[in-house]
Amino acid sequence: xxxxxxxxxxxxxxxxxxxxxxxxxxxxxxxxxxxxxxxxxxxxxxxxxxxxxxxxxxxxxxxxxxxxxxxxxxxxxxxxxxxxxxxxxxxxxxxxxxxxxxxxxxxxxxxxxxxxxxxxxxxxxxxxxxxxxxxxxxxxxxxxxxxxxxxxxxxxxxxxxxxxxxxxxxxxxxxxxxxxxxxx
Numbered sequence: 001x002x003x004x005x006x007x008x009x010x011x012x013x014x015x016x017x018x019x020x021x022x023x024x025x026x027x028x029x030x031x032x033x034x035x036x037x038x039x040x041x042x043x044x045x046x047x048x049x050x051x052x053x054x055x056x057x058x059x060x061x062x063x064x065x066x067x068x069x070x071x072x073x074x075x076x077x078x079x080x081x082x083x084x085x086x087x088x089x090x091x092x093x094x095x096x097x098x099x100x101x102x103x104x105x106x107x108x109x110x111x112x113x114x115x116x117x118x119x120x121x122x123x124x125x126x127x128x129x130x131x132x133x134x135x136x137x138x139x140x141x142x143x144x145x146x147x148x149x150x151x152x153x154x155x156x157x158x159x160x161x162x163x164x165x166x167x168x169x170x171x172x173x174x175x176x177x178x179x180x181x182x183x184x
Contacts, residue, residue: 001028001050001081004057008077008094016064016096018077026054032080033062037072039093044080069150073098101150103175107168111182114159120170120177122147128172132158135165147175158183 006020018033028050034042051058067075075098079091101123107116116132131142140161145154147170158166163183170177 001025001083003079003081003091006079006091006094008096010067010096010098011063013099014066014068016067016075016077018062018064018094020060020079020091021057022050022060023057024054025050025052025058027084028052029082029084031060032082033064034078034080035064036076036078037070037074039074039076039095042076042078067096068098068101070098073100103177105168105170105177105179107179107181111184112158113184114157116154116156116158116168116181118154118156118168118170118179120147120152120154120175122149122152122175124174125149126172126174128170128175130154130156130168130170132156132161133167133169134161140166147172 001022002024004021004023008016008018011017030050031048032044033046035045036042045064046062048060048062075096077094080088082088101121103123104121106119125148128147129144132140134140161183166181166183168179
């Protein structure tokens with residue numbers, strides 16, 4: 001088997017689309033797609049069965065979903081290409097650069113009922129403190145949390161609070177966010 005091309009592109013900032021083309025697939029069994037965040041230690045993330053067509057070119061594709069959740073700005077891919085007798089070899093390495101995450105917070109639905117459902121996007125892992133603050137600036141609820149890089153879901157029961165406008169703040173060594181919401 002001859003590997004003609006192996007490429008990777010980022011789609012929608014969340015998915016890596018890998019494509020490769022081969023020819024002369026005589027006794028070719030399958031491909032194992034491997035991923036690494038340091039170009040040293042690779043882990044398998046999927047298997048693609050070979051077409052086994054010795055007389056024409058074959059095109060393959062594999063999508064690595066939610067790659068943006070990885071704690072790395074660079075992701076590396078390679079193919080482990082197997083013959084039917086178990087012998088394998090590796091492809092070239094493809095590097096994909098992920099966009100930098102931006103800290104963000106959303107609350108849905110807004111207005112809220114008895115629970116605030118917050119999605120906190122953190123550009124890096126860190127500890128933070130969240131607080132629910134009323135219009136007078138009084139802290140009504142607060143607690144500490146550990147944020148991972150990427151999206152963090154946080155549910156906070158606020159059934160004891162009166163209806164009205166509130167703010168939620170999230171502050172820590174890597175984050176400083178504030179959002180207004182309405183309680184029904």
